[in-house]
Amino acid sequence: MPLSAETLRDLHRRMLRIRLFEEEAGRLSEAGRIPGALHLYVGEEAVAAGVAAHLGPGDQVTSTHRGHGHLVAVGGDFRQMFAELFGRATGYCRGKGGSMHIADMDLGMLGANGIVGGGPPIAVGAAFSNKYRKTQNVTACFFGDGASNEGSFHEAANMAGLYRLPLIFVCENNGFGEFTRQDRHQAIRDIADRAAGYGFPGIVVDGMDAVAVYEAAGEAIARARRGEGPTLLECKTYRFFDHVGVRGMGVVYRSDDEVRAWRERDPITLLERRLAELGILDEAGAAAVREAIQAEVREAVAFAEASPFPDPAALTEDVYAS
Amino acid sequence: MTAATAQRQLPTVMAINEALRQLMREDPNVFLAGEDVALYGSVFGFSRGLLDEFGPERVVDTPISEAALVGLGVGAAATGLRPIIDIMFMDFMGVAMDQLVNQAAKMRYMFGGKARLPLTIHTMAGAGLNLAAQHSQSLEAWFCHVPGLKVVMASGPYEAKGLLIAAVRDESPVIVINHKALLGLAGPVPEEMYEIPLGQAAVVRPGTNFTIIATGRMVHESLAAAEQLREHGIDAEVIDPRSLVPLDTETLVASLRKTHRALVVHEAVRFGGFGAEIAAQLQEAAFDHLDAPIGRVGAPFSPVPFSPALEAHYVPNADRIAGEVLRLLGRAA
Ligand SMILES: Cc1ncc(C[n+]2csc(CCOP(=O)(O)OP(=O)(O)O)c2C)c(N)n1
Numbered sequence: 340m341p342l343s344a345e346t347l348r349d350l351h352r353r354m355l356r357i358r359l360f361e362e363e364a365g366r367l368s369e370a371g372r373i374p375g376a377l378h379l380y381v382g383e384e385a386v387a388a389g390v391a392a393h394l395g396p397g398d399q400v401t402s403t404h405r406g407h408g409h410l411v412a413v414g415g416d417f418r419q420m421f422a423e424l425f426g427r428a429t430g431y432c433r434g435k436g437g438s439m440h441i442a443d444m445d446l447g448m449l450g451a452n453g454i455v456g457g458g459p460p461i462a463v464g465a466a467f468s469n470k471y472r473k474t475q476n477v478t479a480c481f482f483g484d485g486a487s488n489e490g491s492f493h494e495a496a497n498m499a500g501l502y503r504l505p506l507i508f509v510c511e512n513n514g515f516g517e518f519t520r521q522d523r524h525q526a527i528r529d530i531a532d533r534a535a536g537y538g539f540p541g542i543v544v545d546g547m548d549a550v551a552v553y554e555a556a557g558e559a560i561a562r563a564r565r566g567e568g569p570t571l572l573e574c575k576t577y578r579f580f581d582h583v584g585v586r587g588m589g590v591v592y593r594s595d596d597e598v599r600a601w602r603e604r605d606p607i608t609l610l611e612r613r614l615a616e617l618g619i620l621d622e623a624g625a626a627a628v629r630e631a632i633q634a635e636v637r638e639a640v641a642f643a644e645a646s647p648f649p650d651p652a653a654l655t656e657d658v659y660a661s
Numbered sequence: 662m663t664a665a666t667a668q669r670q671l672p673t674v675m676a677i678n679e680a681l682r683q684l685m686r687e688d689p690n691v692f693l694a695g696e697d698v699a700l701y702g703s704v705f706g707f708s709r710g711l712l713d714e715f716g717p718e719r720v721v722d723t724p725i726s727e728a729a730l731v732g733l734g735v736g737a738a739a740t741g742l743r744p745i746i747d748i749m750f751m752d753f754m755g756v757a758m759d760q761l762v763n764q765a766a767k768m769r770y771m772f773g774g775k776a777r778l779p780l781t782i783h784t785m786a787g788a789g790l791n792l793a794a795q796h797s798q799s800l801e802a803w804f805c806h807v808p809g810l811k812v813v814m815a816s817g818p819y820e821a822k823g824l825l826i827a828a829v830r831d832e833s834p835v836i837v838i839n840h841k842a843l844l845g846l847a848g849p850v851p852e853e854m855y856e857i858p859l860g861q862a863a864v865v866r867p868g869t870n871f872t873i874i875a876t877g878r879m880v881h882e883s884l885a886a887a888e889q890l891r892e893h894g895i896d897a898e899v900i901d902p903r904s905l906v907p908l909d910t911e912t913l914v915a916s917l918r919k920t921h922r923a924l925v926v927h928e929a930v931r932f933g934g935f936g937a938e939i940a941a942q943l944q945e946a947a948f949d950h951l952d953a954p955i956g957r958v959g960a961p962f963s964p965v966p967f968s969p970a971l972e973a974h975y976v977p978n979a980d981r982i983a984g985e986v987l988r989l990l991g992r993a994a
């Protein structure tokens with residue numbers, strides 16, 4: 340069944356929100372206005388958007404160090420996000436977490452994670468909780484190709500399969516763990532193959548094609564909600580920016596040609612082309628969407644920069660629940 | 662910074678690089694394994710050029726699999742090799758704790774002395790770069806509490822090279838901790854190989870009436886504090902233990918007998934930190950010489966915060982150290 344115009348517009352909007360948030364965050368980071376390290380999601384938007392479009396109240400997401408995209412995709416608030424990146428008291432984590440720990444517990448976004456492989460075991464716990472509480476909720480666990488080599492991923496996958504948990508493992512295979520190409524960090528090509536070892540389906544999908552991700556994620560999530568257990572959805576994608584920041588650290592580990600070739604399959608351009616062909620959104624329409632989001636970005640950055648830093652007294656607050 | 666006979670200046674990152682290179686030239690059984698240490702030369706840059714010289718058999722990029730990475734070192738060490746295992750950030754030791762604490766540390770003892778583990782774990786600790794709670798910790802106290810592991814902390818390029826060489830030549834597992842904020846710090850480093858013997862503290866700044874014992878980056882903050890304290894008529898001696906296990910208690914006690922007052926400074930959380938062990942040992946050994954309680958400066962009891970506004974209050978600095986010295990002396994800061 341072809342996707343509705345509304346669904347396609349929704350996917351486009353989610354992706355563009357991620358793109359414009361990340362591009363601005365990258366600019367601010369390069370300009371030294373945002374402290375610390377940013378791992379940007381540019382290029383991989385179709386994955387977060389295609390999965391998040393199926394999630395609703397009560398569902399959860401576990402994220403990675405490259406987490407902004409996941410939070411934007413599930414409806415993260417730009418103001419609180421930028422304020423967090425700036426280390427301000429008005430940020431999502433009151434300035435204590437920053438980019439690598441950004442979270443929105445109300446949206447079920449259980450946190451970006453500074454530990455590669457930190458997310459999958461937590462996703463098992465959230466999915467266990469969904470089942471335990473007899474909800475219809477699911478957990479989406481985003482993780483990278485590099486993370487698929489951590490023991491924690493394998494332990495989590497085994498448990499999820501064993502307990503038939505309402506969980507989908509979403510592998511963002513962008514071809515690299517940091518600066519190490521996939522064929523130098525694992526002896527397999529398709530990470531989806533790993534699912535077989537844990538007794539659930541593994542599916543490979545074009546991670547630059549938002550519609551393909553949306554459709555595959557829809558099936559996997561429906562299956563999970565029916566109580567039929569997890570699915571591993573491997574999305575082949577690419578990060579357009581460097582591992583950290585935009586321009587990276589000045590060492591060549593991939594060619595400009597390679598980056599260019601992937602950029603030709605920019606997931607947003609691909610979707611916009613499709614939307615135009617279907618007569619759903621023309622160039623002017625896309626530009627209007629873009630301008631509206633840009634305005635929101637500008638407003639959020641201004642809010643963040645005008646926000647106060649946390650009071651030093653906050654330093655030892657919230658170590659424990661009171 | 663001690664034994665500074667050499668004039669050549671090297672930043673810490675290059676001192677580590679030189680030590681690795683010389684160790685690998687010296688002994689074909691020495692190899693380096695870690696995440697992005699080969700082709701990329703480590704995210705901190707300390708292994709640049711090693712792949713070219715020694716090839717992929719000896720400079721090994723591994724998957725992101727810290728448990729297996731440390732295990733690779735344990736198994737290789739137990740069978741005759743001399744591994745150097747790099748754990749990119751000390752925080753990631755959490756992923757490999759079993760291999761470190763239950764396997765590497767105990768194998769020799771459990772096997773009645775029949776195993777030999779010349780294993781070096783190299784890692785990067787420390788806060789100050791706005792990298793937040795999972796990339797900024799100083800966790801040395803965890804490992805000091807485990808019999809079977811040795812633990813050293815470098816405070817600069819001279820120490821980084823000398824400690825690494827001593828660690829790799831040692832026959833037991835040694836954890837070598839560098840501080841990421843010190844990698845660019847330059848100082849005199851001899852070109853030839855030299856060891857800083859494990860268990861030998863350095864008096865970094867001689868003094869007469871107060872002892873400050875500091876590790877890692879806090880050595881520099883303590884030196885700055887000592888300068889501030891001069892204006893108050895305090896001539897502080899600053900000592901860098903360099904090696905925590907084994908600990909050179911003798912040098913520390915000798916200083917205390919002379920100055921009668923001491924403060925221990927580390928970047929790690931104060932509560933349960935290694936400073937408590939040093940303070941306890943000092944009072945056991947030299948109680949009669951004490952004119953004041955032994956003080957401790959460390960981080961507050963919280964994870965490392967992201968916001969620069971909070972992190973600045975989190976990491977101890979010269980002002981706080983000097984203030985604590987004055988407080989111990991009953992003077993207002
Ligand atoms: C346990 C752990 N090991 C290593 C790192 C350092 N590190 C941060 S991101 C990264 C690469 C992760 O690769 P992948 O899972 O493919 O995610 P990507 O960055 O490609 O999105 C590494 C090695 C870490 N943060 N945590």
Ligand SMILES: [Mg+2]
Binds near residue numbers: 517
């Ligand atoms: Mg990757």
